[in-house]
Amino acid sequence: METNILYTHKSLVEKSKLGDRNAQYKLYELYVDAMYNISMRMMHIKEDAEDVVQDSFIEAFNNLSSFRYESTFGSWLKRIVINKxxxxxxxxxxxxxxxENQMYHIKEDTEDVPPDIDIKNxxxxxxxxxxxxxKIINLYLIEGYDHIEISEILEISPSTSKSQYHRAKKKLIEIVKTL
Amino acid sequence: MDNFEKYIKENKALFDVHKADKSKLWSNIESGLNKPDSNTKTIKLWSMPLFKVAATVFIALGLFSLINISLIGKANKNTQNNVALQELNDINSHYKGLVAYQVKLVNKSTQLSSEEKKEFLSFMDELDIEYELLKVELQKNVDSERILEAIVINYKKRIELIENLLEQINSSKKLDNDDVYTL
Structure with a gap:
């Protein structure tokens, strides 16, 4: 089953490897919005996010021969967007x-979040x-990376990633409650 | 995973609130993409190490033979020229003295009028000009054998002319002598 997921859009990927512009465009169409949203969450500025997405697709298509289905094409591309x-x-x-000086003093006890919380908030x-x-909230909660992957992306240790995430999450809950 | 995390993960799709400007982004992406490969698979021979070695050897051999050919050609040309010049010297030493001696005889002859002498010498001058031209041609080394032949013919013509002239003189001498005897 896992193998099938890894080979998602295999024929499009293989055609794109040969430089088939139509196949490349189809892949682009499938992934561009997701990649743009990832980039917007990281960069916040439209122009910067667009630059990152453009550069990521160019790098991905020009180096597609190095993609060996060790992950899905989407997660391979996503990693390029994140790194860029x-x-x-x-x-x-x-x-x-x-x-350090940005760290908030968090109370040890965890507060429950109201169940009907609005995603917009x-x-x-x-x-x-x-x-x-x-960054750490985005990478863990929304992009779905684990702490080992985050440690690689941000060049920190996995334990730092863990502790920073917990602090960030608590701070986020505090803020959301006030909204 | 607590409720907060679960809630976010379940509603992940709601975080994608932006829409990309697809056509604008694609036109920028397309301009940065490598040119598509042709359908036929290209094997880059020049990137193979064996081909590089072979090409180097081939170029080296080519250069060597070119240098060799030009050197040998030059040497051959020189030897050919030397042989031709040697032959010319031989021809000159054989005929020049002969011609000069006979011309001297003609000049000395008292039985020829100055007009006859002038006419004869003008023929000789023409042959002289021809000889000089042949000498220049010989240096160009186009066909040295034929040129040398022509030079010999040139000399022979002079000798023939002189011989004819001398024969005429002698025959007239004979006539004079006969006259004497008749008398």
Whole structure:
């Protein structure tokens, strides 16, 4: 079953490897919105997000021969988008990991979140978090990476990723409650 | 995983709130893509190490033979020229003295009028010009054998002319002598 998932859009990928422009466009159409949203969550600025998406698709199609179905095409492409976004943020000197003085003192007891919480408020709440917290929340909760993958992406240890995530989540809940 | 996390993961799709400008992004992407491969698979021979070695050897051999040919050609040309010049010298030493001696005889002859001498010498001058031209041709080394032949013919013509002239002189001498005896 897992193998089948890995080979999603195999024929389009194989044709794209040979430079078939139609197949490349079909793949692009299938993934562009998802990639754009990932990039927007990371970059927040439309033009920056578009640049990242463009560069990611160009890199993906030009290096498609190195794609060997070790993951799905979507997750391979997503990783390119994430890495490019992180690089762009670093160039702009925007923190991608929480820095010490940004850390909030969190109460030890966990507070329950109201069950009918509006997703829009969560999106708004994430935007109100410090940049480093935002990245870790996005990568773990929305993009679905585990702490080992996040540690690779952000070049931190998995335990740092874990502790930072918990702090970020608690802060997010605090913010969402006030909205 | 707590309820908050579960809630977000279940509603992940709701976080995708943006729409990409597909046509604008694609036109920028397309301009950055590599040109499509042709349907036939291309084997890049020049990227194979064996081909590189073979090409190097081939070029080296080519250069060597070119240099060799030009050197040998030059040497051959020189030897050919030398042989031709040697032959010319031989011809000159054989005929020049002969012609000069006979011309001297003609000049000395008292039985020829100055007009006859002038006419004869003008023929000789023409042959001289022809000889000089042949000498220039010989240096060009087009067909040295034929040119040398022509030079010999040139000399022979001079000798023939002189011989004819001398014969005429002698015959007239004979006539004069006969006259004497008749008298």
């Amino acid at each position: 976004s992180i690089n762009q943020l670093k160039k702009k000197k925007i923190p991608v990991v929480p820095i 969560i999106i708004k709440g994430i935007r109100l978090l410090p940049s480093g917290y935002q």
